[in-house]
Amino acid sequence: MSKALLYDATMCIGCKQCESACAQQNKLPYNDTVAAEPVQSEHKYTVVMTKDDKFMRRLCMHCEHPACASACPVGAFHKTKEGPVVYDVWKCIGCRYCMVACAFSQPKYEWGSLNPRVRKCIMCPDRVAAGKQTACAEICPTGATKFGDRDDLIKEAKDRISQNPTTYLPRIYGLNEVGGTCVLILSSVNVEDYGYPASAKIGDTPMPEYTGRVMERIPDFIPVWSLVLGGVYWISHRRQEVAAAEAEEEAKNGSSR
Amino acid sequence: MKIKLTFWRVVFIVIMGLGLYSSFIRYFRGLGAVSNMTDQFPWGLWIGFDCLCGVMLAAGGFCIVGAVYLFNVERLHSVMRPAVLTAFLGYILFIVGLLFDLGRPWYIWHQLIYMNPHSVMFEVGMCVMTYTTVLFFEFLPNVFERFNLKTPIKWINKIYPVLIVLGILLSTLHQSSLGSLYLIMPSKLHPFWYTPALPFLFFGSAIAVGLAMTIFESTQSAKAFGRHLELPVLVTLGGALLVALWVNALLRFEDYFHRGMLRQIIKPSYETYFLWLELTLTFVIPIAMLSFKKVRLSPQLLYLASISTVLGFITNRLNIALIGFETYVGHHYVPKWTEFSINVMIIAMGFALFGLAVKYLPIFPAEGHSVGRPRRTEAAPVVGTAVLTHAGD
Numbered sequence: 001m002s003k004a005l006l007y008d009a010t011m012c013i014g015c016k017q018c019e020s021a022c023a024q025q026n027k028l029p030y031n032d033t034v035a036a037e038p039v040q041s042e043h044k045y046t047v048v049m050t051k052d053d054k055f056m057r058r059l060c061m062h063c064e065h066p067a068c069a070s071a072c073p074v075g076a077f078h079k080t081k082e083g084p085v086v087y088d089v090w091k092c093i094g095c096r097y098c099m100v101a102c103a104f105s106q107p108k109y110e111w112g113s114l115n116p117r118v119r120k121c122i123m124c125p126d127r128v129a130a131g132k133q134t135a136c137a138e139i140c141p142t143g144a145t146k147f148g149d150r151d152d153l154i155k156e157a158k159d160r161i162s163q164n165p166t167t168y169l170p171r172i173y174g175l176n177e178v179g180g181t182c183v184l185i186l187s188s189v190n191v192e193d194y195g196y197p198a199s200a201k202i203g204d205t206p207m208p209e210y211t212g213r214v215m216e217r218i219p220d221f222i223p224v225w226s227l228v229l230g231g232v233y234w235i236s237h238r239r240q241e242v243a244a245a246e247a248e249e250e251a252k253n254g255s256s257r
Numbered sequence: 258m259k260i261k262l263t264f265w266r267v268v269f270i271v272i273m274g275l276g277l278y279s280s281f282i283r284y285f286r287g288l289g290a291v292s293n294m295t296d297q298f299p300w301g302l303w304i305g306f307d308c309l310c311g312v313m314l315a316a317g318g319f320c321i322v323g324a325v326y327l328f329n330v331e332r333l334h335s336v337m338r339p340a341v342l343t344a345f346l347g348y349i350l351f352i353v354g355l356l357f358d359l360g361r362p363w364y365i366w367h368q369l370i371y372m373n374p375h376s377v378m379f380e381v382g383m384c385v386m387t388y389t390t391v392l393f394f395e396f397l398p399n400v401f402e403r404f405n406l407k408t409p410i411k412w413i414n415k416i417y418p419v420l421i422v423l424g425i426l427l428s429t430l431h432q433s434s435l436g437s438l439y440l441i442m443p444s445k446l447h448p449f450w451y452t453p454a455l456p457f458l459f460f461g462s463a464i465a466v467g468l469a470m471t472i473f474e475s476t477q478s479a480k481a482f483g484r485h486l487e488l489p490v491l492v493t494l495g496g497a498l499l500v501a502l503w504v505n506a507l508l509r510f511e512d513y514f515h516r517g518m519l520r521q522i523i524k525p526s527y528e529t530y531f532l533w534l535e536l537t538l539t540f541v542i543p544i545a546m547l548s549f550k551k552v553r554l555s556p557q558l559l560y561l562a563s564i565s566t567v568l569g570f571i572t573n574r575l576n577i578a579l580i581g582f583e584t585y586v587g588h589h590y591v592p593k594w595t596e597f598s599i600n601v602m603i604i605a606m607g608f609a610l611f612g613l614a615v616k617y618l619p620i621f622p623a624e625g626h627s628v629g630r631p632r633r634t635e636a637a638p639v640v641g642t643a644v645l646t647h648a649g650d
Binding site: 040041042067070071072073074075076091092093094095096097099100101103105108109111112113114115116197201202203207208210211212213214215218221222225226229230232233236237239240 | 284285286287288289290294295296297299300326327328329358359360361362364365367368371372373374375376377378379380382418421422425426429430434437438440441442443444445453456
């Protein structure tokens with residue numbers, strides 16, 4: 001069963017301990033300057049944003065059908081069986097198609113590096129595989145970020161909404177978006193106001209399907225199109241040969257007469 | 258050998274100098290220092306121009322080869338070699354461009370071992386790699402003839418049918434797949450340009466531009482190398498271009514009509530202006546011009562129509578690669594001068610290599626006696642800027 005993170009924005013107190021735990025886990029620098037940065041970057045995989053005293057966290061959504069994994073020409077991204085979408089830097093050629101393809105624009109790039117890597121939250125795959133929770137969920141003092149089985153977390157999120165219908169907006173962001181994600185968000189405010197793409201805009205269709213529809217036709221297209229091209233080539237050359245032979249014949253008849 | 262400093266040689270040296278400086282920045286300071294690409298705009302001018310436009314501009318190769326060998330348009334035989342040369346150089350320069358754009362270009366060969374068949378990028382990569390090899394073999398006879406090597410020419414002639422079919426197959430695949438690349442981002446690319454029809458539109462525009470580029474390049478070479486222009490060739494290409502443009506225009510209209518976009522595309526907005534520019538250059542001007550017989554029979558006017566077509570489709574692809582993302586991102590992307598200078602350097606290299614190839618290899622059939630069937634040659638005056646080949650000679 002797939003693991004997931006449930007982030008409940010109403011429980012978040014904006015302490016940013018998830019940010020620092022994440023930095024520590026991924027061996028990234030973390031200090032007051034980094035903490036003050038309001039956006040994700042190659043050295044900040046997750047960010048807690050503040051707007052009108054309300055908090056919102058952003059991190060890689062760990063899609064059930066990740067666009068990055070489908071887009072990468074060398075398969076540097078893959079989804080592990082536990083849920084995290086991870087990155088194998090040693091395969092990467094640096095085409096950055098993953099960054100363009102991601103509907104949440106989560107992959108970031110080391111623009112200043114001479115051997116740049118794509119950087120994003122990888123959902124602590126080693127910890128998750130070992131049966132532990134992610135660093136951010138473990139440190140969260142209020143339980144705003146909760147780690148667990150995706151199905152259990154969905155059930156819990158639904159319970160929270162039905163128990164406090166006045167607090168929560170009646171939706172779980174990530175439940176069906178782009179075919180479902182392993183980060184689920186509950187909030188009293190629109191996640192779109194914090195930079196998340198609108199549900200209506202990204203839709204429920206997994207992004208890889210859009211390219212998959214074309215790609216799956218290619219194995220049939222190649223033999224058919226080769227045959228057509230080869231056939232046309234053969235016919236037009238046969239015609240030329242016949243024309244040449246006829247001309248020769250005519251020339252012979254002409255001279256013998 | 259004494260080398261004279263002409264105006265175009267000085268321009269070439271300046272372009273190469275600036276390009277080399279930018280290359281130094283690229284490889285010793287990184288992508289961030291050389292470009293204005295950011296996490297919001299991970300693909301910039303290089304992908305937009307070198308890749309999307311470069312591959313389209315090199316489409317003349319497969320268009321002309323197809324016309325000559327599949328449809329027996331013998332008349333176009335005389336422009337086939339320059340078209341194949343342009344395509345071959347175009348693809349090589351596209352790969353050179355990639356070496357600048359890829360973050361870890363030294364791992365480009367990973368394509369061959371860590372294959373991901375679900376990736377459009379993988380398909381494009383494999384097709385481009387194979388097609389460049391095919392073009393190399395299609396180009397080889399020039400070299401063999403130059404050194405009068407009879408046996409290898411025989412070998413190449415034996416596999417020529419395979420090369421032709423393979424070349425057109427691969428071109429169909431990757432020309433359309435360049436459009437498929439953008440299918441995975443329906444929420445990011447502006448609806449003017451995001452459509453499930455992208456692969457068809459990309460293939461259609463490649464054919465139109467292939468024909469237009471061949472007109473452009475024949476006229477330009479005629480001017481630059483003081484060769485006679487063959488009017489029947491240009492007339493044939495002009496007629497084909499008109500048909501190709503109509504097909505493209507209809508495809509485009511159908512697409513907007515079916516998606517109910519016709520009302521949006523006339524409502525003024527930032528994107529609309531770019532769309533209008535693109536549609537005017539790609540369809541309105543050249544179709545209006547080519548509809549007149551007088552234009553189709555005039556090398557100068559054909560040349561202008563082909564330039565409009567090429568510029569129009571370049572605008573189209575830059576709109577898709579750059580302008581179409583600005584609303585999603587929320588700010589503009591303006592390339593740094595170093596990004597431009599690397600592009601200009603690559604283009605200048607293309608002109609120089611073309612000039613060198615024409616100088617030392619039998620690219621154009623010898624004047625007076627032709628290969629194959631006898632042709633009518635008609636001299637025609639030519640207008641245009643003589644950028645071509647002055648850099649290389």
